[in-house]
Amino acid sequence: MQDPSKLKSFLNDLPHLPGVYRHIAENDEVLYVGKARDLKKRVSSYFQKNLASPRIAHMIARVVRTEVTVTRSEAEALILENNLIKRLHPKYNILFRDDKSYPYLMFSGHAYPRLAYYRGSTNKAGRFFGPFPNSYAVRDSIQILQKVFRLRTCEDSVFSNRSRPCLLHQINRCTAPCVEKISVEDYQQDVQNALRFLDGQATDVIKSIEHKMLQASDALEFEQAALYRDQMQSLATVMHSQSMELNAQVDADIIVVLFEGGKCCINLAMVRGGRHLGDKAVFPTQVNGDSEEDVLSAFIAAHYLENQLPSQLILSHALPDKTLLDLLIEQQSRKTKIVLRPNETQKVWLELAQQNAHLALGRALSETSAKEAKTLALAELLGLPQDPDGLNHLWIECFDISHSAGEATQASCVVYQHHDMQSSRYRRFNIAGITPGDDYAAMKQALQRRYAKASEDASEMPDIVLIDGGKGQIEMARQVFEEYGLDTSKIVGVAKGEGRKVGLETLIFTDGRPSLALGVGSAALMLVAQIRDEAHRFAVTGMRAKRAKQRNVSRLEEIEGIGAKRRQKLLARFGGFTGVVNASIEDLQSVEGISQQLAEKIYESLR
Known part of the structure; x- marks a missing residue:
């Protein structure tokens, strides 16, 4: 609780300006982030004698200080508030864990535009339609557009090297522009019709196709007229399937x-x-x-x-x-x-x-029940508290090591809590100063770096520490825990079974308990295997990224317009890839051979 005399002085000094405030607990934990049109009025409202919400009263009882940041406008405060919530995950803010961007339907900036699924920044060449709520909706739309307008979906590299039509052309899902079965003008017209259809102008598109069909018929081009007829029928079928629709043009x-x-x-x-x-x-x-x-x-x-x-x-x-x-x-x-x-x-x-x-x-409730059952089974097995609150806060960390024949060694630490994986709390450790390929030394270094502060701060320590490996890795964990005076009973080793098959693992302990082989039917082992596999995945992806970086495979190579010479100039100018990532558009443009348009493309691609 804040000192009343200091609190009064603090509130008196607050400005009547827009900004963001943060309520902070004793251990520097940010409890809540909020925005305000008037910081003085909003923050002062939290420290009244009678608070309407018991939840807010409980939070304020833990607050030891409040920090504020003044912004130029309330809109700027809203942006800062949401950025801080995403980064800090305050305990009393409503959180949305799904940080994936929404997918789009993309028409590439090509003479024969490609129809593709896309997720990311839309500040690049091409036309984008969306966003869509999920990937299924994008793929469904791609199938519709392929059926009606027969647009290509192949990669540009495949398109440029084909010598004959692919299977999609044979089943009437593509007009085969790769081998010039259709002119650029006619293909572009199909693209425009597809865009008009996506914009809600399906009726106009049908009328346009009908006009072309009649023209082809009058010119005795009956095969072409039949193609237009089939296109109209397909489009009419799609429109009919949208039985419940709002007025066209409505978003x-x-x-x-x-x-x-x-x-x-x-x-x-x-x-x-x-x-x-x-x-x-x-x-x-x-x-x-x-x-x-x-x-x-x-x-x-x-x-x-x-x-x-x-x-x-x-x-x-x-x-x-x-x-x-x-x-x-x-x-x-x-x-x-x-x-x-x-x-x-x-x-x-x-x-x-x-x-x-x-x-x-x-x-979701059904899945939650299944997850809770697995957590309960593991708690029972290890003799941990089994009350609902204890199970919900059961904190498990798991470590794994990955390298490529000793190259680019990485250690991963993944976190399980609240009956689910907590990806925002995952960590990777770059391992250095060891003999390449020495998994034991790598594990020891990762554990030392993770738990060095845990001997001084109990809040840094999880309930269970899973170690993916056999007796050698477990021994390293025991040595580190004893070095820092930590409870070795928290260590649980997961020794792989034959062929890494789930159900054949053995759990190993360091405090004298006998090893356990639980078998395929064990809910506790299913949870351990799930966490272990996630640690392995996270370690492998980190190792591959590090290996690619060490081999000078840069994301710069993926940007169109950046060849070997420009890449070298950029890396030399900014002292490496990180410097290029942190450079502004103006800084990038100052490099010889980098135009403003290319600088903007680099800036967006690296973000």
Whole structure:
């Protein structure tokens, strides 16, 4: 709790300006990050005698200091707030763990544009349609466009080296531009029709194709007329399958918040150009005591700071503060209408989104029960607390070593807690100063670096430390723990079975307990194997990235327009790849041979 005299002075000195505040606990743990239009009024409201929320009162009881950052505007404060929440994961903020960008449908910037699935920055050559709520929606749209407009999906390298049409041409899914079975002009017309279709102009596209069919028929080009006829029929079939659609040209997001069984689900459905693109379920964490309106507000801020606002937002609940939407509209310079009283068509979409949220929650609750059962089985096996709160906070770390014949040795540390893998807390250790290929020395170095501070701070120590390896690796772990005065009973070795088959592993202990071979049917062993495999995957991907870097395989090579000479100039100018990554567009442009356009391309590609 903060000193009352210091608190009063602190609150008196706060400015009436927009900014971000952070409530911090005794161990420097950030408990909560918030934004404010007026820092003085907002922060002072937390330190009143009677707080409306018991959850906030519990948090304030732990706060030892509050830090503030003044910003130029409330919109800037909103951006900073969300960046800090993503980086710090405060205990009392609503968190959205899925940090994957949304996928797009891409038409490449080629004379014969390629139709492709794409995820990443859209600041590059080509046309992008989306975002889509999930990858299935993108692939479904690609199949539709292939069937109707017969556009190519092959890589440019494949396209440039073909001497005869591929199978897709034979099954009428591609016009084979690779061997010039279609002219550039006709192919470009198909691309434009596809784009118009995606923009909700399907009726206009059909009329255009019908006109071409009649022209071909009048010119006695009956084979070409038949192709246009088939295209029209396919397009009509696709339009008919979209039985529930909004008006053409309408872009809308339907967002539903639902609580069931102590868990929260946000279901986001997307409509673009009048076409329903599917939906995506998101499960926020740390929502105890938060209302549907609060969860909805937090999601909208996190989602639309990185994605474009549609023309309509159809919501299941009202926003607690309209200021949030005003800030997002100001930032994007777009007009967006909130729909809380949907018309007949919008109501159908809202009910469908609610139904899908209910189904997604049912599946999630079922999966959660299965995960909890595995955690309980492992706790029982190891004699750990088995109460619900203890199981939820059971903290497991697992270590593995990976190298390529002694080259690019990396150690991984993955974390399991709250019945799931916590990828934001994973760590990798670059191993140096050992004999190449010495897994024992590598394991010892990784453990020393991870637990050096744990002897002074008990909060740094997990409940279980899994070591992927046999007796040699386990002995290294025992030595490190004894060196730092740590509890060796926390160490559990996972010795591989024959062929690394799950179910044949043996658990090894360092405190005198006999080894255990649990067998395939053990839920505890299934959890251990899951965590062990994730540690192995994380170590291998890290090793491969390090090996590629050591072999001078740079991401710069993947950027179009950057050859060997320009790459060398960039690396020399900025002292290595990291320097290039951190360089601004102006800095990049200062290098000989790098135009402003190329500098922008490098800047975006490396981010």
